[in-house]
Amino acid sequence: MMSFPEQNAYPFPVNLREKAEHAKKHLKRGPERWMHIVTSREKVVWAQPQLMRIEAGKSETSSNQNIEDVVKNRSENANHRASKCGNFSLFGSCKFRAARVAYLLASGCGATVTPMSMSNLNRLPASFKSLYRLFLRTSSASVMHHSRASRNLRRRWRSTFDEAAKVTREHQQNPSSESRTEWLKTWHTRMDNTLELLYTASHTRGIPHLVTRSLAFAIEDTRRLAIEKLVLRREWQPAHPQHLNQTQKTVEKKKKHEKLQEQSLGALDEIVNMAGASGNLILGPNTVPLGRYVHRRSR
Template identity: 35%
Template structure:
Protein backbone atom coordinates (compact mmCIF):
# COMPACT_ATOMS: atom_id res chain seq x y z
CA UNK A 1 0.00 0.00 0.00
CA UNK A 2 1.39 3.35 -1.03
CA UNK A 3 1.57 6.15 1.51
CA UNK A 4 -0.92 8.97 1.25
CA UNK A 5 0.16 12.12 -0.63
CA UNK A 6 2.27 14.62 1.28
CA UNK A 7 -0.29 17.37 0.68
CA UNK A 8 -2.97 15.28 2.40
CA UNK A 9 -0.75 14.63 5.43
CA UNK A 10 0.22 18.31 5.58
CA UNK A 11 -3.45 19.34 5.54
CA UNK A 12 -4.21 16.93 8.39
CA UNK A 13 -1.31 18.33 10.44
CA UNK A 14 -2.56 21.86 9.74
CA UNK A 15 -6.04 20.92 10.96
CA UNK A 16 -4.50 19.39 14.11
CA UNK A 17 -2.46 22.52 14.83
CA UNK A 18 -5.34 24.89 14.08
CA UNK A 19 -7.68 22.84 16.26
CA UNK A 20 -5.22 22.92 19.12
CA UNK A 21 -4.83 26.69 18.79
CA UNK A 22 -8.59 27.21 18.57
CA UNK A 23 -9.14 25.55 21.96
CA UNK A 24 -6.16 27.39 23.46
CA UNK A 25 -4.01 24.22 23.59
CA UNK A 26 -6.09 22.63 26.34
CA UNK A 27 -5.43 18.89 26.22
CA UNK A 28 -8.90 17.49 26.89
CA UNK A 29 -10.59 20.01 24.60
CA UNK A 30 -8.06 19.34 21.84
CA UNK A 31 -8.68 15.58 22.05
CA UNK A 32 -12.45 16.06 21.91
CA UNK A 33 -12.35 18.36 18.90
CA UNK A 34 -9.69 16.43 16.97
CA UNK A 35 -11.87 13.33 17.15
CA UNK A 36 -14.56 15.23 15.25
CA UNK A 37 -12.44 15.70 12.10
CA UNK A 38 -10.83 12.25 12.00
CA UNK A 39 -13.77 10.50 10.24
CA UNK A 40 -13.82 13.10 7.43
CA UNK A 41 -10.11 12.54 6.81
CA UNK A 42 -10.60 8.77 6.88
CA UNK A 43 -13.30 9.05 4.19
CA UNK A 44 -11.08 11.31 2.07
CA UNK A 45 -8.21 8.83 2.44
CA UNK A 46 -10.49 6.07 1.12
CA UNK A 47 -11.31 8.20 -1.93
CA UNK A 48 -7.60 8.81 -2.51
CA UNK A 49 -6.91 5.07 -2.25
CA UNK A 50 -9.59 4.37 -4.87
CA UNK A 51 -8.05 6.95 -7.19
CA UNK A 52 -4.56 5.52 -6.69
CA UNK A 53 -5.65 1.93 -7.28
CA UNK A 54 -6.59 2.64 -10.93
CA UNK A 55 -8.94 -0.35 -10.88
CA UNK A 56 -12.15 1.65 -11.04
CA UNK A 57 -13.85 3.06 -14.12
CA UNK A 58 -13.28 6.57 -15.38
CA UNK A 59 -16.77 7.67 -14.27
CA UNK A 60 -16.05 6.58 -10.69
CA UNK A 61 -12.65 8.30 -10.80
CA UNK A 62 -14.23 11.53 -12.05
CA UNK A 63 -16.83 11.40 -9.28
CA UNK A 64 -14.17 10.80 -6.63
CA UNK A 65 -12.04 13.64 -8.00
CA UNK A 66 -15.03 15.99 -7.86
CA UNK A 67 -15.80 14.92 -4.29
CA UNK A 68 -12.16 15.42 -3.28
CA UNK A 69 -12.17 18.91 -4.82
CA UNK A 70 -15.30 19.81 -2.81
CA UNK A 71 -13.71 18.30 0.30
CA UNK A 72 -10.51 20.30 -0.27
CA UNK A 73 -12.50 23.55 -0.57
CA UNK A 74 -14.39 22.70 2.63
CA UNK A 75 -11.15 21.98 4.47
CA UNK A 76 -9.72 25.33 3.33
CA UNK A 77 -12.80 27.08 4.70
CA UNK A 78 -12.54 25.01 7.89
CA UNK A 79 -8.93 26.13 8.35
CA UNK A 80 -10.05 29.74 7.96
CA UNK A 81 -12.79 29.13 10.53
CA UNK A 82 -10.33 27.55 12.99
CA UNK A 83 -7.87 30.42 12.48
CA UNK A 84 -10.63 32.90 13.25
CA UNK A 85 -11.51 30.88 16.34
CA UNK A 86 -7.91 30.96 17.52
CA UNK A 87 -7.45 34.70 16.98
CA UNK A 88 -10.60 36.10 18.55
CA UNK A 89 -13.26 35.08 21.03
CA UNK A 90 -16.09 35.72 18.58
CA UNK A 91 -18.72 33.37 17.18
CA UNK A 92 -16.27 30.83 15.65
CA UNK A 93 -14.57 30.40 19.03
CA UNK A 94 -17.95 29.85 20.70
CA UNK A 95 -18.88 27.27 18.05
CA UNK A 96 -15.64 25.34 18.61
CA UNK A 97 -16.04 25.57 22.39
CA UNK A 98 -19.59 24.21 22.16
CA UNK A 99 -18.44 21.48 19.74
CA UNK A 100 -15.86 20.47 22.33
CA UNK A 101 -18.48 20.31 25.09
CA UNK A 102 -20.95 18.42 22.91
CA UNK A 103 -18.32 15.95 21.74
CA UNK A 104 -17.29 15.07 25.27
CA UNK A 105 -20.90 14.91 26.43
CA UNK A 106 -21.90 12.74 23.49
CA UNK A 107 -19.13 10.24 24.20
CA UNK A 108 -20.24 9.98 27.85
CA UNK A 109 -23.89 9.67 26.78
CA UNK A 110 -23.12 6.83 24.37
CA UNK A 111 -21.00 5.02 26.94
CA UNK A 112 -23.69 5.26 29.64
CA UNK A 113 -26.70 4.49 27.45
CA UNK A 114 -25.39 1.80 25.16
CA UNK A 115 -22.47 0.13 26.87
CA UNK A 116 -23.64 0.08 30.49
CA UNK A 117 -24.27 -3.40 31.74
CA UNK A 118 -21.92 -5.15 29.31
CA UNK A 119 -20.21 -7.90 31.21
CA UNK A 120 -16.50 -8.43 30.73
CA UNK A 121 -15.09 -11.90 30.56
CA UNK A 122 -12.96 -12.70 33.58
CA UNK A 123 -10.59 -15.66 33.10
CA UNK A 124 -10.53 -16.38 36.85
CA UNK A 125 -14.24 -17.21 36.90
CA UNK A 126 -15.52 -20.58 35.79
CA UNK A 127 -17.50 -20.60 32.52
CA UNK A 128 -20.65 -21.52 34.46
CA UNK A 129 -20.52 -18.44 36.73
CA UNK A 130 -23.84 -16.71 37.36
CA UNK A 131 -22.49 -13.43 35.90
CA UNK A 132 -22.53 -15.02 32.45
CA UNK A 133 -26.19 -16.09 32.62
CA UNK A 134 -28.36 -13.96 30.34
CA UNK A 135 -30.92 -11.72 32.00
CA UNK A 136 -34.55 -12.23 31.25
CA UNK A 137 -35.95 -9.73 28.78
CA UNK A 138 -39.36 -9.86 30.41
CA UNK A 139 -39.64 -8.09 33.76
CA UNK A 140 -41.06 -9.96 36.70
CA UNK A 141 -43.49 -7.28 37.87
CA UNK A 142 -45.56 -4.42 36.49
CA UNK A 143 -43.51 -1.70 38.18
CA UNK A 144 -40.27 -2.83 36.52
CA UNK A 145 -42.05 -3.04 33.17
CA UNK A 146 -43.29 0.57 33.50
CA UNK A 147 -39.83 1.75 34.56
CA UNK A 148 -38.23 0.10 31.52
CA UNK A 149 -40.84 1.68 29.24
CA UNK A 150 -40.07 5.15 30.64
CA UNK A 151 -36.34 4.55 30.22
CA UNK A 152 -36.83 3.49 26.60
CA UNK A 153 -38.94 6.58 25.94
CA UNK A 154 -36.25 8.82 27.46
CA UNK A 155 -33.56 7.21 25.29
CA UNK A 156 -35.72 7.72 22.22
CA UNK A 157 -36.15 11.43 23.00
CA UNK A 158 -32.40 11.80 23.56
CA UNK A 159 -31.61 10.14 20.23
CA UNK A 160 -34.11 12.36 18.43
CA UNK A 161 -32.49 15.44 19.97
CA UNK A 162 -29.02 14.32 18.83
CA UNK A 163 -30.39 13.63 15.34
CA UNK A 164 -31.91 17.13 15.19
CA UNK A 165 -28.64 18.68 16.33
CA UNK A 166 -26.78 16.75 13.64
CA UNK A 167 -29.18 18.07 11.04
CA UNK A 168 -28.56 21.66 12.18
CA UNK A 169 -24.80 21.08 11.94
CA UNK A 170 -25.14 19.72 8.39
CA UNK A 171 -27.22 22.74 7.36
CA UNK A 172 -24.60 25.12 8.79
CA UNK A 173 -21.86 23.23 6.96
CA UNK A 174 -23.72 23.44 3.66
CA UNK A 175 -24.47 27.12 4.05
CA UNK A 176 -20.91 28.14 4.87
CA UNK A 177 -19.19 25.39 2.85
CA UNK A 178 -17.04 24.07 5.68
CA UNK A 179 -16.72 20.95 7.79
CA UNK A 180 -17.54 20.80 11.49
CA UNK A 181 -16.65 17.12 11.81
CA UNK A 182 -18.56 13.93 12.47
CA UNK A 183 -19.00 11.61 15.41
CA UNK A 184 -17.95 8.03 15.02
CA UNK A 185 -19.31 5.50 17.46
CA UNK A 186 -16.86 2.65 17.74
CA UNK A 187 -17.29 -0.71 19.32
CA UNK A 188 -16.74 -0.47 23.04
CA UNK A 189 -13.36 -1.66 24.27
CA UNK A 190 -12.63 -2.14 27.95
CA UNK A 191 -10.06 0.44 29.05
CA UNK A 192 -7.55 -0.61 31.68
Protein backbone atom coordinates in the same frame (compact mmCIF):
# COMPACT_ATOMS: atom_id res chain seq x y z
CA MET B 1 14.83 11.94 -6.29
CA MET B 2 17.28 12.32 -3.46
CA SER B 3 20.25 14.61 -3.70
CA PHE B 4 23.64 13.73 -2.28
CA PRO B 5 26.91 15.64 -1.90
CA GLU B 6 29.48 15.63 -4.62
CA GLN B 7 32.03 12.86 -4.85
CA ASN B 8 34.91 15.15 -3.94
CA ALA B 9 33.32 15.92 -0.57
CA TYR B 10 34.29 12.50 0.80
CA PRO B 11 37.83 11.09 0.92
CA PHE B 12 37.08 7.74 -0.74
CA PRO B 13 39.66 6.02 -2.96
CA VAL B 14 39.22 6.28 -6.67
CA ASN B 15 39.13 2.59 -7.43
CA LEU B 16 35.66 1.04 -7.22
CA ARG B 17 36.70 -2.02 -5.25
CA GLU B 18 38.65 0.13 -2.79
CA LYS B 19 35.54 2.26 -2.34
CA ALA B 20 33.48 -0.81 -1.59
CA GLU B 21 36.06 -2.18 0.84
CA HIS B 22 36.20 1.18 2.61
CA ALA B 23 32.41 1.27 2.87
CA LYS B 24 32.26 -2.31 4.07
CA LYS B 25 34.77 -1.53 6.80
CA HIS B 26 32.87 1.50 8.13
CA LEU B 27 29.25 0.41 7.58
CA LYS B 28 29.26 -3.07 9.09
CA ARG B 29 26.61 -2.43 11.74
CA GLY B 30 23.40 -4.27 11.01
CA PRO B 31 21.53 -6.36 8.44
CA GLU B 32 18.44 -4.14 8.29
CA ARG B 33 20.03 -1.82 5.71
CA TRP B 34 22.29 -3.36 3.14
CA MET B 35 23.96 -2.94 -0.21
CA HIS B 36 24.84 -5.37 -2.91
CA ILE B 37 27.54 -4.39 -5.36
CA VAL B 38 28.58 -6.17 -8.55
CA THR B 39 32.06 -4.96 -9.38
CA SER B 40 32.16 -6.08 -13.02
CA ARG B 41 32.14 -3.02 -15.28
CA GLU B 42 28.98 -0.87 -15.14
CA LYS B 43 26.79 -2.96 -12.85
CA VAL B 44 25.93 -1.57 -9.43
CA VAL B 45 22.88 -2.64 -7.42
CA TRP B 46 22.03 -1.13 -4.06
CA ALA B 47 18.75 -2.23 -2.44
CA GLN B 48 17.32 -0.79 0.74
CA PRO B 49 13.57 -1.17 1.40
CA GLN B 50 13.26 1.97 3.50
CA LEU B 51 15.09 4.40 1.27
CA MET B 52 15.58 3.98 -2.48
CA ARG B 53 16.96 1.77 -5.23
CA ILE B 54 19.88 2.24 -7.59
CA GLU B 55 19.56 0.54 -10.93
CA ALA B 56 22.49 0.24 -13.27
CA GLY B 57 22.90 -1.18 -16.78
CA LYS B 58 20.70 -3.92 -18.18
CA SER B 59 23.55 -6.39 -18.64
CA GLU B 60 23.29 -9.73 -16.87
CA THR B 61 25.50 -10.91 -14.05
CA SER B 62 27.82 -13.87 -14.33
CA SER B 63 25.09 -16.14 -12.88
CA ASN B 64 22.68 -15.17 -15.68
CA GLN B 65 20.44 -13.17 -13.35
CA ASN B 66 19.20 -9.68 -13.95
CA ILE B 67 19.36 -6.88 -11.45
CA GLU B 68 15.89 -7.46 -10.03
CA ASP B 69 16.69 -11.10 -9.29
CA VAL B 70 19.90 -10.09 -7.56
CA VAL B 71 18.01 -7.60 -5.37
CA LYS B 72 15.42 -10.24 -4.48
CA ASN B 73 17.99 -12.87 -3.61
CA ARG B 74 20.06 -10.47 -1.53
CA SER B 75 17.02 -9.28 0.41
CA GLU B 76 16.28 -12.85 1.48
CA ASN B 77 19.78 -13.40 2.81
CA ALA B 78 21.81 -10.24 3.27
CA ASN B 79 24.79 -12.09 4.73
CA HIS B 80 25.32 -14.29 1.69
CA ARG B 81 28.57 -13.89 -0.16
CA ALA B 82 29.06 -15.14 -3.69
CA SER B 83 32.80 -15.41 -4.11
CA LYS B 84 32.55 -16.55 -7.73
CA CYS B 85 30.98 -13.30 -8.90
CA GLY B 86 33.10 -11.14 -6.64
CA ASN B 87 29.98 -9.93 -4.79
CA PHE B 88 29.88 -8.91 -1.16
CA SER B 89 27.45 -7.31 1.25
CA LEU B 90 27.74 -3.96 2.90
CA PHE B 91 25.93 -3.23 6.13
CA GLY B 92 25.19 0.13 7.68
CA SER B 93 23.11 1.42 10.57
CA CYS B 94 22.88 4.97 9.24
CA LYS B 95 20.82 5.19 6.09
CA PHE B 96 22.25 8.58 5.12
CA ARG B 97 25.82 7.32 5.24
CA ALA B 98 24.75 4.27 3.27
CA ALA B 99 23.02 6.51 0.76
CA ARG B 100 26.15 8.60 0.29
CA VAL B 101 28.28 5.52 -0.29
CA ALA B 102 25.74 4.14 -2.75
CA TYR B 103 25.69 7.42 -4.59
CA LEU B 104 29.47 7.47 -4.86
CA LEU B 105 29.56 3.91 -6.11
CA ALA B 106 26.78 4.57 -8.59
CA SER B 107 28.36 7.77 -9.86
CA GLY B 108 31.60 5.91 -10.47
CA CYS B 109 29.84 3.32 -12.64
CA GLY B 110 27.28 5.51 -14.40
CA ALA B 111 24.24 4.17 -12.53
CA THR B 112 20.98 6.06 -12.13
CA VAL B 113 19.15 6.80 -8.87
CA THR B 114 15.39 6.20 -8.81
CA PRO B 115 12.93 6.08 -5.89
CA MET B 116 11.34 2.79 -4.97
CA SER B 117 7.94 2.34 -6.56
CA MET B 118 6.73 -0.47 -4.31
CA SER B 119 6.80 1.65 -1.14
CA ASN B 120 4.98 4.55 -2.82
CA LEU B 121 1.88 2.60 -3.83
CA ASN B 122 -0.10 3.26 -0.63
CA ARG B 123 1.70 6.40 0.46
CA LEU B 124 -0.35 9.58 0.73
CA PRO B 125 0.96 12.74 -0.93
CA ALA B 126 2.86 15.27 1.14
CA SER B 127 0.15 17.90 0.64
CA PHE B 128 -2.43 15.67 2.34
CA LYS B 129 -0.14 15.00 5.31
CA SER B 130 0.64 18.69 5.63
CA LEU B 131 -3.08 19.48 5.63
CA TYR B 132 -3.70 16.98 8.42
CA ARG B 133 -0.83 18.33 10.54
CA LEU B 134 -2.10 21.86 10.01
CA PHE B 135 -5.57 20.76 11.08
CA LEU B 136 -4.20 19.19 14.26
CA ARG B 137 -2.38 22.37 15.25
CA THR B 138 -5.28 24.65 14.36
CA SER B 139 -7.92 22.56 16.11
CA SER B 140 -5.81 22.42 19.26
CA ALA B 141 -5.30 26.19 19.20
CA SER B 142 -9.02 26.80 18.64
CA VAL B 143 -9.80 25.32 22.08
CA MET B 144 -6.77 26.92 23.75
CA HIS B 145 -4.82 23.63 23.64
CA HIS B 146 -7.19 21.97 26.09
CA SER B 147 -6.27 18.29 25.91
CA ARG B 148 -9.78 16.91 26.33
CA ALA B 149 -11.37 19.29 23.84
CA SER B 150 -8.54 18.77 21.34
CA ARG B 151 -9.02 15.01 21.56
CA ASN B 152 -12.75 15.40 20.94
CA LEU B 153 -12.14 17.54 17.87
CA ARG B 154 -9.68 15.01 16.49
CA ARG B 155 -12.27 12.27 16.95
CA ARG B 156 -14.87 14.41 15.24
CA TRP B 157 -12.87 14.97 12.04
CA ARG B 158 -11.03 11.62 11.96
CA SER B 159 -13.66 9.85 9.86
CA THR B 160 -13.59 12.73 7.38
CA PHE B 161 -9.84 12.43 6.86
CA ASP B 162 -10.09 8.63 6.65
CA GLU B 163 -12.58 8.91 3.81
CA ALA B 164 -10.47 11.54 2.06
CA ALA B 165 -7.36 9.36 2.38
CA LYS B 166 -9.24 6.44 0.83
CA VAL B 167 -10.39 8.54 -2.13
CA THR B 168 -6.88 9.98 -2.53
CA ARG B 169 -5.35 6.51 -2.81
CA GLU B 170 -8.00 5.50 -5.34
CA HIS B 171 -7.27 8.66 -7.31
CA GLN B 172 -3.54 7.85 -7.32
CA GLN B 173 -4.26 4.44 -8.79
CA ASN B 174 -6.69 5.84 -11.37
CA PRO B 175 -5.96 9.55 -12.02
CA SER B 176 -8.37 9.69 -14.97
CA SER B 177 -11.45 9.34 -12.74
CA GLU B 178 -13.36 12.62 -13.00
CA SER B 179 -15.69 11.86 -10.10
CA ARG B 180 -12.85 11.36 -7.61
CA THR B 181 -11.06 14.45 -8.92
CA GLU B 182 -14.17 16.57 -8.42
CA TRP B 183 -14.79 15.05 -5.00
CA LEU B 184 -11.25 15.85 -3.84
CA LYS B 185 -11.47 19.37 -5.23
CA THR B 186 -14.68 20.03 -3.30
CA TRP B 187 -13.30 18.41 -0.17
CA HIS B 188 -10.13 20.53 -0.18
CA THR B 189 -12.18 23.70 -0.70
CA ARG B 190 -14.40 22.87 2.26
CA MET B 191 -11.41 21.97 4.41
CA ASP B 192 -9.83 25.34 3.63
CA ASN B 193 -12.96 27.04 4.91
CA THR B 194 -12.97 24.79 7.98
CA LEU B 195 -9.37 25.70 8.77
CA GLU B 196 -10.29 29.36 8.43
CA LEU B 197 -13.08 28.84 10.98
CA LEU B 198 -10.72 27.11 13.41
CA TYR B 199 -8.08 29.79 12.91
CA THR B 200 -10.61 32.51 13.68
CA ALA B 201 -11.74 30.60 16.77
CA SER B 202 -8.16 30.48 18.02
CA HIS B 203 -7.76 34.28 17.85
CA THR B 204 -11.18 35.48 18.96
CA ARG B 205 -13.67 34.51 21.62
CA GLY B 206 -16.77 35.18 19.54
CA ILE B 207 -19.17 32.92 17.68
CA PRO B 208 -16.48 30.79 15.96
CA HIS B 209 -14.93 29.93 19.33
CA LEU B 210 -18.34 29.08 20.81
CA VAL B 211 -19.15 26.89 17.82
CA THR B 212 -15.87 25.00 18.15
CA ARG B 213 -16.38 24.44 21.88
CA SER B 214 -19.94 23.28 21.28
CA LEU B 215 -18.80 20.78 18.65
CA ALA B 216 -16.28 19.34 21.11
CA PHE B 217 -18.88 19.12 23.88
CA ALA B 218 -21.46 17.55 21.56
CA ILE B 219 -19.25 14.66 20.53
CA GLU B 220 -18.17 14.11 24.13
CA ASP B 221 -21.79 13.92 25.33
CA THR B 222 -22.71 11.53 22.53
CA ARG B 223 -19.79 9.31 23.38
CA ARG B 224 -20.61 9.39 27.09
CA LEU B 225 -24.22 8.36 26.50
CA ALA B 226 -23.14 5.49 24.27
CA ILE B 227 -20.66 4.27 26.88
CA GLU B 228 -23.29 4.47 29.61
CA LYS B 229 -25.66 2.33 27.57
CA LEU B 230 -22.89 -0.14 26.92
CA VAL B 231 -21.79 -0.37 30.54
CA LEU B 232 -25.30 -0.54 31.99
CA ARG B 233 -26.31 -3.34 29.64
CA ARG B 234 -26.59 -6.37 31.89
CA GLU B 235 -28.01 -9.84 31.67
CA TRP B 236 -31.58 -10.04 32.79
CA GLN B 237 -31.83 -11.19 36.42
CA PRO B 238 -35.47 -11.18 37.56
CA ALA B 239 -34.59 -11.80 41.21
CA HIS B 240 -32.17 -8.87 41.38
CA PRO B 241 -33.33 -6.16 43.85
CA GLN B 242 -32.76 -3.44 41.30
CA HIS B 243 -35.13 -5.15 38.87
CA LEU B 244 -37.70 -6.00 41.54
CA ASN B 245 -38.02 -2.37 42.63
CA GLN B 246 -38.59 -1.13 39.09
CA THR B 247 -42.22 -0.78 38.21
CA GLN B 248 -43.64 -0.78 34.72
CA LYS B 249 -44.12 2.97 34.92
CA THR B 250 -40.44 3.52 35.77
CA VAL B 251 -39.27 1.37 32.88
CA GLU B 252 -41.52 3.16 30.39
CA LYS B 253 -40.35 6.55 31.67
CA LYS B 254 -36.72 5.54 31.23
CA LYS B 255 -37.34 4.32 27.68
CA LYS B 256 -39.15 7.54 26.86
CA HIS B 257 -36.20 9.58 28.14
CA GLU B 258 -33.73 7.56 26.05
CA LYS B 259 -35.88 8.02 22.97
CA LEU B 260 -35.97 11.77 23.57
CA GLN B 261 -32.18 11.85 23.82
CA GLU B 262 -31.81 9.97 20.53
CA GLN B 263 -34.21 12.32 18.78
CA SER B 264 -32.39 15.36 20.17
CA LEU B 265 -29.04 14.06 18.98
CA GLY B 266 -30.52 13.31 15.56
CA ALA B 267 -31.84 16.87 15.32
CA LEU B 268 -28.43 18.20 16.35
CA ASP B 269 -26.80 16.15 13.58
CA GLU B 270 -29.16 17.65 11.03
CA ILE B 271 -28.41 21.17 12.26
CA VAL B 272 -24.66 20.59 12.06
CA ASN B 273 -24.98 19.17 8.54
CA MET B 274 -27.08 22.12 7.38
CA ALA B 275 -24.64 24.59 8.93
CA GLY B 276 -21.73 22.89 7.20
CA ALA B 277 -23.53 22.87 3.85
CA SER B 278 -24.58 26.52 4.07
CA GLY B 279 -21.07 27.67 5.01
CA ASN B 280 -19.30 25.23 2.69
CA LEU B 281 -17.61 23.64 5.72
CA ILE B 282 -16.90 20.18 7.07
CA LEU B 283 -17.98 19.99 10.71
CA GLY B 284 -17.84 16.22 11.11
CA PRO B 285 -20.43 13.82 12.55
CA ASN B 286 -21.51 13.66 16.18
CA THR B 287 -21.31 9.87 16.31
CA VAL B 288 -17.88 8.23 16.49
CA PRO B 289 -16.82 4.61 17.11
CA LEU B 290 -16.17 3.80 20.74
CA GLY B 291 -12.91 2.04 19.99
CA ARG B 292 -11.51 0.41 23.12
CA TYR B 293 -14.76 0.51 25.10
CA VAL B 294 -15.96 -3.10 24.85
CA HIS B 295 -18.79 -4.49 26.95
CA ARG B 296 -17.93 -7.59 28.97
CA ARG B 297 -20.75 -9.56 30.52
CA SER B 298 -20.42 -10.51 34.16
CA ARG B 299 -19.95 -14.19 34.91
